[in-house]
Amino acid sequence: MVGWTMVEVMIAVMPFHGHVAPLAAVAEAFLTAGHGVRVYTGAAHADRFATLGARVVTWESAPDFDEHNVPATFPELRGKKGPRQMLTNVEQLFVRTGADQAADLTRAYAEQAWDVIVADGLSMGARFASELTDTPWVTVSIVPLAIPSRDLPPPILGLSPARGLAGRLRDSVLRAVTRAATRGIQRAYSEERERAGLPLRGFPLDQAFISPELVCASGVAELEYPRSDLATQVVFVGELTRPRASDAALPSWWPDAESSESPIVHVTQGTLNVDPHDLIEPAFAALGRQRVLLVAATGRADDAGLPFPAPPNARVAGFIPYDALLPRLDVMITNGGWGGVLAALARGIPLIVAGGDLDKPEIAARVAWAGAGVNLRTGRPRPRAILAAWRRVTADDSYRANAKRLAESLGGHDGPREVVEHTMALLARRRAPEPGG
Incomplete structure (x- = not known):
């Protein structure tokens, strides 16, 4: 100027x-x-x-x-x-x-x-x-x-x-x-x-x-x-933030994600209210028997452990570099943090949003209104609600099409x-x- x-x-x-x-x-x-x-x-x-x-x-x-x-x-x-x-x-x-x-x-x-x-x-x-x-x-x-x-x-x-x-x-x-x-x-x-x-x-x-x-x-x-x-x-x-090449170490199980022939579903608890019982546990119960690889982030780099067992098709870490993870995702299940939602939509990834508090119910409602995902209308969904949402998102091509439409708009900025x-x-x-x- x-x-x-x-x-x-x-x-x-x-x-x-x-x-x-x-x-x-x-x-x-x-x-x-x-x-x-x-x-x-x-x-x-x-x-x-x-x-x-x-x-x-x-x-x-x-x-x-x-x-x-x-x-x-x-x-x-x-x-x-x-x-x-x-x-x-x-x-x-x-x-x-x-x-x-x-x-x-x-x-x-x-x-x-x-x-x-x-x-x-x-x-x-x-x-x-x-x-x-x-x-x-x-x-x-x-x-x-x-x-x-x-x-x-x-x-x-x-x-x-x-x-x-x-x-x-x-x-x-x-x-x-x-x-x-x-x-x-x-x-x-x-x-x-x-x-x-x-x-x-x-x-x-x-x-x-x-x-x-x-x-x-x-x-x-x-x-x-x-x-x-x-x-x-x-x-x-x-x-405002775009995933870029990170020096952060990938988890020891990362080769499983690289070689997975099953669709990868990411479950993220966010970084503020990180009780894994709210979203990670019901997501594991919903999709633990499905032909997907579940990749969960607890939001705590200092404590990636879970107080409950993970199913055989799940992998868990505190944080996972998004530059490596996002290109491999089929669907994201999220508590509705705006940064993570935009990161997924910018790559055309449809969402399942469990927005429970603060601004997250508003974010979940907007994702559903834009046709790019399913709003679970609670931060502590039941497994059957997550399973039904996952089936909707994967069976109805409109969710992925709308996510890609938003990706084009976000890519212009x-x-x-x-x-x-x-x-x-x-x-x-x-x-x-x-x-x-």
């Missing part, structure tokens, strides 16, 4: 593996383009960004935590699943840390000013820091858009768009119910704004995680429900590079003189 040779960028990342991976790709793209990059995240992920060449600012005023034991820092989350977990998670972890995140960020700004803050879409601290420093803020949405719409049900329920008058009435009622259910979050947001020294009449809660100038949304328009009121600052950028380009265009617009000025 003419006139911008180098800028100083602050990237704010919530300290979860699923957030760190896409924002690390964005940080690398800014560094490759020659810009100065600092990253604000948890201490556990500092090395990931330092290795890229970024300078790291860790959570200090904000309560840093272990993503594998979040209740140790936020005890309010203990024992909660489903919608209750989502509401408590948003309030305690994302909203009530906002003022403390902003304190960390504004100290970093005082030490060296940034030109723009590029943030994980769930970083409340970035919103507050942008207001406090009067600097531009770019949202990078690493999950499906959660922007409310008059045309859609509330974005936390995993429901597809309504059809007809009765459906629209349903969505209207649900929007009212959701407003009531989220009063605690709204109260927390007001209290955090006050703690941060910001006016209470600032941006309302439904705009709190959305930059008013630029939202770079991972995914493609074909995975977004049609709506008449989509914010004009939203741009779709495709995948270079997400990290596009985030850099859109950010630089925003800064150029801000620099441009007013007409007639």
Whole structure:
């Protein structure tokens, strides 16, 4: 971009593996383009960004935590699943840390000013820091858009768009119910704004995680429900992380995958809620007698063992490099992490999605709506539901055809590079003189 040779960028990342991976790709793209990059995240992920060449600012005023034991820092989350977990998670972890995140960020700004803050879409601290420093803020949405719409049900329920008058009435009622259910979050947001020294009449809660100038949304328009009121600052950028040649060791059983004459079905528990009883165990029960090779990832590199026996046709590891695995897959059974879902769809792999909590029911619903997979409508499916879904996906060619259609659309993007380009265009617009000025 003419006139911008180098800028100083602050990237704010919530300290979860699923957030760190896409924002690390964005940080690398800014560094490759020659810009100065600092990253604000948890201490556990500092090395990931330092290795890229970024300078790291860790959570200090904000309560840093272990993503594998979040209740140790936020005890309010203990024992909660489903919608209750989502509401408590948003309030305690994302909203009530906002003022403390902003304190960390504004100290970093005082030490060296940034030109723009590029943030994980769930970083409340970035919103507050942008207001406090009067600097531009770019949202990078690493999950499906959660922007409310008059045309859609509330974005936390995993429901597809309504059809007809009765459906629209349903969505209207649900929007009212959701407003009531989220009063605690709204109260927390007001209290955090006050703690941060910001006016209470600032941006309302439904705009709190959305930059008013630029939202770079991972995914493609074909995975977004049609709506008449989509914010004009939203741009779709495709995948933010793409599997590439990895130095990670392949499991000792990998030759079985390379030589398998049976279709390979991958079962992934994700990296956050990793109880193998939720999805891996019923998937083994469903497909343990079928002519497939089951390849399961527990999401724990430090503990790949299972508390139950694996069937003879199953192979298990903590993590498996996707650059090696994905080209061999026939079907993926997933808990619905957005990064893994996009990785599979970008290679035309149909999905079976068991989305149980947080954003995952919404992801499962979108995959089914796009015709690229089956939504099991629970995070703890029964074996017979998984078996029926697998039979549907393998017997009906439309699932694979729709996955390939989405792969073509995703293949037209270079997400990290596009985030850099859109950010630089925003800064150029801000620099441009007013007409007639």
